[in-house]
Amino acid sequence: MNEPSLGNFEELVLLIVGVLDENAYGVSIKNELAERTGRSPSIGALHSALNRLENKGFLESFEGGATAERGGRRKRYYRITALGKRGLIQVHALRNELIQLIPHLSLGGN
Amino acid sequence: MQEKNQHPPRWADRFLEWFCKDQHLEVIQGDLYELFYDRLENMPPWQARFYFIRDVLDMIRPFALRGLIPYNLIYPITMFKNYLKTAFRGLIRRKSYALINIFGLSLGISVCLILYLTIRTELEYDAFHSKAERIVRITQIFERDAGLFYQPYMPYPAARALRQDFPEWEKVTQIHTNGGGTIQAGNKKIVLSRVVFADEYFLDVFDFKLLQGNRQNALKEPNTVVLSQSSAQKIFGDEPAIGKLIKLDDMLSLKVTGIIKDPPRASHLPYSMLVSYTSFTNDYFPLDLDIFSEWDFTDHGSVYALLQSGKKAENYAQELDQFKNKYYEKDIAQILEIYPQALRDIHFDMRFAERNLGRTISQGTLWTYGGLGFFILLVACINFINLSTAQASLKNREVGIRKVMGAKRGQLITQFLTEAFLLTGIALSFALGLIYVILPKASQLVGLPLYLNLLTDFHLWAFVLFTFVTVSLLAGFYPAFLLSSYQPIVSLRSLAPSGSPSNRFLRRSLVVFQFFITQVLIIGTLVAYQQMNHFRSKDLGYQPEAVVMSHLPFSRDSIQSVRLKERLLAHPQIAQVSLNSSPASNNITLSGGFQGIGDDPDNWQSVQFRAADQDYLATYSMQLLAGKNILDQKKAIPDIIVNETLLRKIGIQNPEEALGKELATTLGINRARIVGVVKDFHNLSLQNQITPCIIAYLPENFWNFSVRLHPKQDIPALIADMENTYNQLFPNEVFEYYFEDDRLARYYREEERLMQTFQVFALIAILIGSFGLFGLISFIALQKTKEIGIRKVLGASVNHIVRLISGEFLKLLLISFTLAAPLAYVLMQHWLEDFAYRIQIQAWVFVLAAGISLLITCFTIAYQTLKTAFLNPVEALHYE
Numbered sequence: 001m002n003e004p005s006l007g008n009f010e011e012l013v014l015l016i017v018g019v020l021d022e023n024a025y026g027v028s029i030k031n032e033l034a035e036r037t038g039r040s041p042s043i044g045a046l047h048s049a050l051n052r053l054e055n056k057g058f059l060e061s062f063e064g065g066a067t068a069e070r071g072g073r074r075k076r077y078y079r080i081t082a083l084g085k086r087g088l089i090q091v092h093a094l095r096n097e098l099i100q101l102i103p104h105l106s107l108g109g110n
Numbered sequence: 111m112q113e114k115n116q117h118p119p120r121w122a123d124r125f126l127e128w129f130c131k132d133q134h135l136e137v138i139q140g141d142l143y144e145l146f147y148d149r150l151e152n153m154p155p156w157q158a159r160f161y162f163i164r165d166v167l168d169m170i171r172p173f174a175l176r177g178l179i180p181y182n183l184i185y186p187i188t189m190f191k192n193y194l195k196t197a198f199r200g201l202i203r204r205k206s207y208a209l210i211n212i213f214g215l216s217l218g219i220s221v222c223l224i225l226y227l228t229i230r231t232e233l234e235y236d237a238f239h240s241k242a243e244r245i246v247r248i249t250q251i252f253e254r255d256a257g258l259f260y261q262p263y264m265p266y267p268a269a270r271a272l273r274q275d276f277p278e279w280e281k282v283t284q285i286h287t288n289g290g291g292t293i294q295a296g297n298k299k300i301v302l303s304r305v306v307f308a309d310e311y312f313l314d315v316f317d318f319k320l321l322q323g324n325r326q327n328a329l330k331e332p333n334t335v336v337l338s339q340s341s342a343q344k345i346f347g348d349e350p351a352i353g354k355l356i357k358l359d360d361m362l363s364l365k366v367t368g369i370i371k372d373p374p375r376a377s378h379l380p381y382s383m384l385v386s387y388t389s390f391t392n393d394y395f396p397l398d399l400d401i402f403s404e405w406d407f408t409d410h411g412s413v414y415a416l417l418q419s420g421k422k423a424e425n426y427a428q429e430l431d432q433f434k435n436k437y438y439e440k441d442i443a444q445i446l447e448i449y450p451q452a453l454r455d456i457h458f459d460m461r462f463a464e465r466n467l468g469r470t471i472s473q474g475t476l477w478t479y480g481g482l483g484f485f486i487l488l489v490a491c492i493n494f495i496n497l498s499t500a501q502a503s504l505k506n507r508e509v510g511i512r513k514v515m516g517a518k519r520g521q522l523i524t525q526f527l528t529e530a531f532l533l534t535g536i537a538l539s540f541a542l543g544l545i546y547v548i549l550p551k552a553s554q555l556v557g558l559p560l561y562l563n564l565l566t567d568f569h570l571w572a573f574v575l576f577t578f579v580t581v582s583l584l585a586g587f588y589p590a591f592l593l594s595s596y597q598p599i600v601s602l603r604s605l606a607p608s609g610s611p612s613n614r615f616l617r618r619s620l621v622v623f624q625f626f627i628t629q630v631l632i633i634g635t636l637v638a639y640q641q642m643n644h645f646r647s648k649d650l651g652y653q654p655e656a657v658v659m660s661h662l663p664f665s666r667d668s669i670q671s672v673r674l675k676e677r678l679l680a681h682p683q684i685a686q687v688s689l690n691s692s693p694a695s696n697n698i699t700l701s702g703g704f705q706g707i708g709d710d711p712d713n714w715q716s717v718q719f720r721a722a723d724q725d726y727l728a729t730y731s732m733q734l735l736a737g738k739n740i741l742d743q744k745k746a747i748p749d750i751i752v753n754e755t756l757l758r759k760i761g762i763q764n765p766e767e768a769l770g771k772e773l774a775t776t777l778g779i780n781r782a783r784i785v786g787v788v789k790d791f792h793n794l795s796l797q798n799q800i801t802p803c804i805i806a807y808l809p810e811n812f813w814n815f816s817v818r819l820h821p822k823q824d825i826p827a828l829i830a831d832m833e834n835t836y837n838q839l840f841p842n843e844v845f846e847y848y849f850e851d852d853r854l855a856r857y858y859r860e861e862e863r864l865m866q867t868f869q870v871f872a873l874i875a876i877l878i879g880s881f882g883l884f885g886l887i888s889f890i891a892l893q894k895t896k897e898i899g900i901r902k903v904l905g906a907s908v909n910h911i912v913r914l915i916s917g918e919f920l921k922l923l924l925i926s927f928t929l930a931a932p933l934a935y936v937l938m939q940h941w942l943e944d945f946a947y948r949i950q951i952q953a954w955v956f957v958l959a960a961g962i963s964l965l966i967t968c969f970t971i972a973y974q975t976l977k978t979a980f981l982n983p984v985e986a987l988h989y990e
Binding site for chain 1: 134136137138139140141142143144145147148164165168169170171173174
């Protein structure tokens with residue numbers, strides 16, 4: 001069975017959701033992304049990616065945390081699923097392995 | 111911290127609610143709101159709002175959309191984004207191409223918009239009256255043997271008679287227009303032009319806005335006046351004017367009963383003040399008749415009628431005929447037509463132009479404006495078409511790949527049209543900016559105040575939108591059609607399809623058409639210029655230079671006038687002084703009839719009178735052909751001087767023969783003896799033929815005095831001296847003066863203006879066309895670089911190469927010239943027909959026009975051609 005693939009931007013979003021742990025929802029993900037990577041995706045692109053990740057099973061979501069600033073509307077919080085974690089680890093392992101194979105490339109701290 | 115009163119734009123919010131799936135809506139909306147309020151802390155609200163809108167639009171993504179938008183509509187949106195991106199990249203890559211197109215299109219669009227504003231402003235004349243469609247001006251048309259004679263005036267008893275005989279008309283109002291008047295208020299003394307006497311119905315018929323006072327009875331009582339806002343300002347400054355007294359022409363004491371808004375510029379009826387009609391009496395005329403019962407006398411009195419709804423002026427032709435026969439003398443009624451002229455026609459009816467108070471413009475001029483705008487825009491569109499099709503070879507690879515990837519033809523057409531729309535859109539925004547800058551200049555040029563109000567002017571927006579779409583389609587359709595037709599296999603093999611014969615034929619035809627337009631414009635400009643020059647330098651039969659004229663006071667006193675003349679003559683720098691009824695050339699003057707003694711009493715010929723003293727001829731430097739210049743006293747059978755045209759009318763060839771002959775004339779002299787013959791001078795403006803003219807000593811008609819100065823004087827000092835003398839004798843008057851040559855120039859102002867406008871726009875058209883040509887030749891030279899390199903290696907000379915590149919264009923120029931010359935000839939011949947004294951269109955005009963366009967073309971293509979021709983073949987062959 002084919003496991004769903006993880007796109008570049010999707011991977012980044014997934015990582016940020018993991019970093020934010022319990023506090024990952026649209027605006028906070030967007031801000032964290034901007035802060036950590038300097039890339040500021042449009043909120044539309046972000047929601048689109050979150051939606052795809054959820055459909056692929058890498059993320060799960062629950063709603064809550066309405067604030068006045070949002071006009072009393074709830075947020076949708078995201079959490080990485082087991083499948084998501086496994087996907088991240090696989091990608092990471094693959095990268096690591098490949099990077100080790102590149103001659104004359106020294107990774108700082110290694 | 112948080113600004114509670116700021117909201118995201120509501121419509122964007124609603125739009126989001128409309129398209130977003132319910133399951134996502136709350137979360138997405140919440141995020142957008144949160145972002146909005148976060149941003150408010152870092153940026154001005156408008157910017158946060160802008161980002162909000164952008165985010166909402168960005169949410170139009172498949173996952174978020176409700177079922178209401180079908181999926182197959184989303185992909186075009188995505189593709190459209192791609193088209194825009196490709197188009198932008200294309201423009202940036204081909205900068206010169208984009209620049210030429212944007213330059214041409216924005217110039218063309220601005221000209222077009224300015225002409226649109228001009229035409230619209232002209233067409234809106236008198237439209238501000240709510241009953242405009244029902245208002246008519248009652249006019250008289252006389253059929254004299256000199257031609258038809260158009261008078262926007264009626265005899266003074268006419269208004270009352272019309273009210274009686276046409277009870278079904280809602281209102282009839284009459285006015286009398288004085289050229290100008292001297293106003294006194296306290297110690298202040300000023301001259302106001304356009305003093306209008308208006309009766310109590312005037313404000314019922316017309317919508318001029320009364321600011322202070324009572325609309326019903328402001329003009330009812332004798333000796334009352336309604337001042338225009340600016341007149342009140344001039345007379346009283348900021349003090350309240352109502353209830354104050356002013357004195358008009360040292361005759362009438364008037365109480366101010368109202369303040370009226372200044373007439374809009376688009377009014378055929380300008381006024382500085384409205385004096386109640388009941389203040390208007392026989393005293394105004396130095397004639398021994400009761401003008402209010404005299405059907406035989408017409409001055410500057412006009413009558414307007416407000417018809418009942420549903421009726422048109424034409425419905426009354428027959429009744430007005432009966433009316434005419436009932437009131438007028440039989441012999442006048444025979445040659446008279448009473449013509450009800452619709453209010454909205456007044457501004458365009460050139461037949462009455464000379465006697466209208468405001469400007470009159472012919473519809474032909476408006477059509478010319480419209481045509482110019484259209485053709486200038488067309489020239490710019492042709493640039494676009496030519497440059498795009500010429501560059502087709504640059505695009506064919508892209509087209510090939512898109513087709514291989516599955517693009518349908520319709521999609522490609524959409525793509526290329528997007529490019530055209532984008533380019534036109536950029537040009538349009540430049541044009542709108544440009545218009546703001548050049549609008550004041552343009553207003554001067556067309557002689558109209560033009561306003562550009564983008565916020566409220568929906569008609570303008572409609573026109574802008576229309577122009578945008580039309581230009582984009584006109585310019586973009588053919589290139590899109592052509593480019594999308596390429597077969598991928600051919601495209602990818604990179605055979606230059608721009609070389610296909612039909613494509614080249616079209617491009618050549620378009621170039622010919624561009625040349626054609628510019629050449630017609632060049633020839634037209636040259637002919638118009640020559641005609642205006644002819645006007646300016648025409649021998650008038652007298653010397654208008656160094657002659658100053660001024661009016662004698664309205665309540666004139668002949669002894670004072672003679673005294674004035676004597677004192678002025680005593681001035682060492684004044685050569686001649688003459689008291690008279692009007693200057694030498696004057697369209698509005700005393701006119702009447704004459705005939706030989708004992709002729710058929712029904713057979714009068716029309717004649718112009720000049721009332722003048724014996725210094726008239728000397729003052730204007732007119733030439734006496736025969737007889738004497740004795741005009742110094744009233745006689746039982748007065749002496750008169752006639753012009754040559756009059757002699758021809760009575761069949762006398764030799765001026766000497768005419769001396770001693772007697773004539774019967776109207777206007778106070780029943781019989782008169784010819785004592786002198788003056789060489790023909792232009793007694794009317796140059797648009798008209800010279801008419802028969804009689805100069806006679808009629809001191810009761812001395813309304814003006816003319817002064818000939820010794821040449822080369824200190825003019826300001828001299829004028830000050832004259833003013834001094836004038837004020838000593840007429841302490842209650844204001845000295846106003848005109849230089850004769852300035853006054854004459856005013857007769858040709860409209861023509862001069864039209865010609866200037868024409869010149870400027872012709873220049874713009876030529877400029878746009880030249881730019882396009884420059885782009886085209888640059889591209890062709892580039893394409894031929896390799897060919898030229900090879901030719902040079904094989905021994906071709908520079909001369910040969912130049913001919914190779916430019917030969918085609920010169921051929922096209924020749925073809926277009928043979929088409930343009932006859933059309934321009936016919937058009938300009940038609941234009942010249944309006945002038946009584948006109949030039950012949952000569953062959954050299956065409957030679958010159960051809961020379962000019964040849965020069966422009968050579969100049970345009972020279973740079974690229976020479977650059978390519980001198981190129982080192984190594985460089986050329988290196989070019990890939």
